[in-house]
Amino acid sequence: MEEFISQLYPFSKFHMSKKCKACNNEAEENEEFCELHKLAYLNIVKAYEEWKKAYGEISFNEFLRKIVEAKESGEAVKEIAFYIMKNNFKVKKE
Secondary structure, rough: OOOHHHHHOOOOOOOOOEEOOOOEEEEEOOOOHHHHHEEEHHHHHHHHHHHHHHHOOOOOHHHHHHHOOOOOOOOHHHHHHHHHHOOOOOOOOO
16 A cells, blocks of 8 residues: 555655755664664764773763864764764764
């Protein structure tokens, strides 16, 4: 039935997919980001906890700035860091 409706109304809710908040690619259902950016996000959250243990207290925004400045950071990680800073995105521990 959904397929039939999406053929009749191609822009209906049945045909629309959820978009990644960082890059506008298709995101999985009930997810904020595409697969690549979700992995980058999870890596940032995990790395932040590890940094705090290793280097002492550092604010999350300062940590994000360091990620963006680091030449070793991948493009997807930098995109997520920028997105979080720009949108005051509330970090959820997975």
